[in-house]
Amino acid sequence: MNKESIYGLTFDQLEAWLMTYGHKKFRASQVWDWLYRKRVTSFSEMTDVKPECLQLLAEHFIFQSLNEHFKQESEDGTIKFLFRLDDGNLIETVLMRPKFGLSACVTTQVGCNIGCSFCASGLLTKIRDLTSGEIVEQIIRVQHYLDQEKKDESVSHVVVMGIGEPFDNLENVIDSLQIIKDHKGLAIGAKHITVSTSGLADKIYEFTDTNLQVNLAISLHAPTNELRTRIMKINQAFPIEEIMKAVAYYLDKTNRRITLEYILLKDVNDRREHALQLSDLIGDKRHLTNVNLIPYNPVDEHTQYQRSQKETMLAFYDTLKKQGINCSIRLEHGTDIDAACGQLRSKQIK
Ligand code: SAH
Ligand code: SF4
DSSP states (O other): OOOOEEGGHHHHHHHHHHTTTOOOOOHHHHHHIIIIISOOOGGGTTOOOOOOOOHHHHEEEEEEOEEEEEEEETTHHHHHHHHEEEESOOOOOOOEEOOTTTTTEEOOEEOOOOOOOOSSSGSOOEEEEEEEHHHHHHHHHHHHHHHHHHOOOOOOOEOOSSSOGGGGGGHHHHHHHHHHHTTTTTTOOGGEEEESSSOOOOHHHHHHHHOOOEEEEEOOOOSSSHHHHOGGGGGGGGGGHHHHHHHHHHHHOOOOEEEEEEEETTTTTHHHHHHHHHHHGGGGGGGGEEEEEEEEEOOOTTTTTOOOTTHHHHHHHHHHHHOOOOEEEOOOOOOOGSSSSSHHHHHHHO
């Protein structure tokens, strides 16, 4: 039997699981306290849990399903972890140090099937979805690293922007978000968690209905279908109007703002007319929308794209601002260490 990670169960799932084996409900609280507060690394350290209960847990679950394969540290403090999964596959997790805290960028799939033309992750098609345990454990491994370094630091933010399309693995992503958010679990507030999708419109409705209250970001990257299809073939299945309809549903139901991500690609989508088209598209939703302009991280295999000039990026930003659109230019983290999503993994595999 392939054992699952102990970090993959939501609190309710663990409670129900223990009860089916005749254990008391409160054991779940004890176990979670050891996992997420005291952050032990083996079942044997859970000294107040009955030995029969520990034995049962050890028979069914493993403590560590991710092993550090490689680590790369950037001058700005960004650390990129390459983890080996139980089946030998490699995934990436990044720890960034923005001004407001410590942010972990997590992976949701081994590879990605969406195949956006600018992305390093899409170069390798999806091998499998990650389990909820493998998603949560990425943050645990990063946190254990911080604990070992005795820096008295905690991961305060999570961005689901690593390798993979989270909405193509929605069920496991939802479970993992519940564990990450739970005040008994990783206790990272919903407002500090952001999930990014390439725009699987049908799943945006489903995600909205879960009422998780975490932030949503949509990788739009182009203001017209013609252009978006050219750079993201998923646009054929979910064109912009379908996405914007789903976004309107999200805004209406959640009362939260939405982020539209827009990579600036030199001479492809960075002209003034594109900024004007983008502001038209946002239209009367501008008070609920943030546009995040992303400097393109060059990927060796995608030589057709270059990063826009700094002046072009600023001009694009100015045009949006003048149209009353909230927008920001994403600060980069760890550019000296293959920061583009999926790059480290694809280079290690090559
Ligand atoms: N699959 C999801 C989440 C992972 S990608 C999605 O596409 O949204 C996270 C973000 O990184 C997306 O906005 C994606 O478009 C962007 N991205 C991918 N490759 C990039 C690159 N080379 N440079 C800059 N951003 C990139
Ligand atoms: Fe997949 Fe996102 Fe990369 Fe597109 S940008 S290939 S959806 S990881």
